[in-house]
Amino acid sequence: AQTVTQSQPEMSVQEAETVTLSCTYDTSESDYYLFWYKQPPSRQMILVIRQEAYKQQNATENRFSVNFQKAAKSFSLKISDSQLGDAAMYFCARMGMAGGTSYGKLTFGQGTILTVHP
Amino acid sequence: DARVTQTPRHKVTEMGQEVTMRCQPILGHNTVFWYRQTMMQGLELLAYFRNRAPLDDSGMPKDRFSAEMPDATLATLKIQPSEPRDSAVYFCASGFFGPQHFGDGTRLSIL
Numbered sequence: 535a536q537t538v539t540q541s542q543p544e545m546s547v548q549e550a551e552t553v554t555l556s557c558t559y560d561t562s563e564s565d566y567y568l569f570w571y572k573q574p575p576s577r578q579m580i581l582v583i584r585q586e587a588y589k590q591q592n593a594t595e596n597r598f599s600v601n602f603q604k605a606a607k608s609f610s611l612k613i614s615d616s617q618l619g620d621a622a623m624y625f626c627a628r629m630g631m632a633g634g635t636s637y638g639k640l641t642f643g644q645g646t647i648l649t650v651h652p
Numbered sequence: 653d654a655r656v657t658q659t660p661r662h663k664v665t666e667m668g669q670e671v672t673m674r675c676q677p678i679l680g681h682n683t684v685f686w687y688r689q690t691m692m693q694g695l696e697l698l699a700y701f702r703n704r705a706p707l708d709d710s711g712m713p714k715d716r717f718s719a720e721m722p723d724a725t726l727a728t729l730k731i732q733p734s735e736p737r738d739s740a741v742y743f744c745a746s747g748f749f750g751p752q753h754f755g756d757g758t759r760l761s762i763l
Binding site for chain 2: 569576577579581584639640644645
């Protein structure tokens with residue numbers, strides 16, 4: 535099975551500090567996408583950041599960056615200068631790129647609840 | 653910004669009733685997904701369309717659930733008859749060879 539594992543059910547951080555959320559995945563494919571989605575209490579699923587597996591450079595979006603270790607199948611999310619609005623459930627997801635019916639399908643981790651303390 | 657639109661946002665109904673959820677994908681997107689989110693199971697893929705053709709509905713209980721895409725602007729997910737265990741948030745997402753964009757979901761409660 536091609537799984538995505540988030541080993542931290544809950545994390546907390548002080549406002550303005552940095553926090554890292556962990557994600558590991560299992561896949562037999564060489565090409566795929568990885569994503570982090572944010573789900574605040576409003577339940578919207580918001581795309582935070584993406585990483586193409588063939589790119590060695592780690593993706594960055596403002597205060598959000600990833601540490602992509604392809605050999606270790608690890609994809610962690612770092613949030614710098616944490617803000618109260620960052621409080622949410624964060625999901626790591628992998629999208630298959632193989633042909634056929636698996637193309638474009640997302641496999642999600644179980645999520646990490648992030649609390650930001652003022 | 654273009655958005656995936658889902659209706660209704662909330663639905664409360666009694667067990668045994670038919671439930672229909674609708675989704676308008678982002679114009680130009682060729683893939684549409686239906687997910688169910690529960691506390692116990694997390695996010696589960698129910699069904700998946702590409703260019704309006706159903707590709708994978710293996711995550712869906714076939715005896716009571718059906719998913720269709722009558723045209724490029726509308727996807728539907730029906731439950732008949734509904735059961736209390738179907739209570740969940742149902743998300744539609746669309747994409748085009750890239751990340752999926754999600755609608756705001758339908759919170760379904762079956763009494």
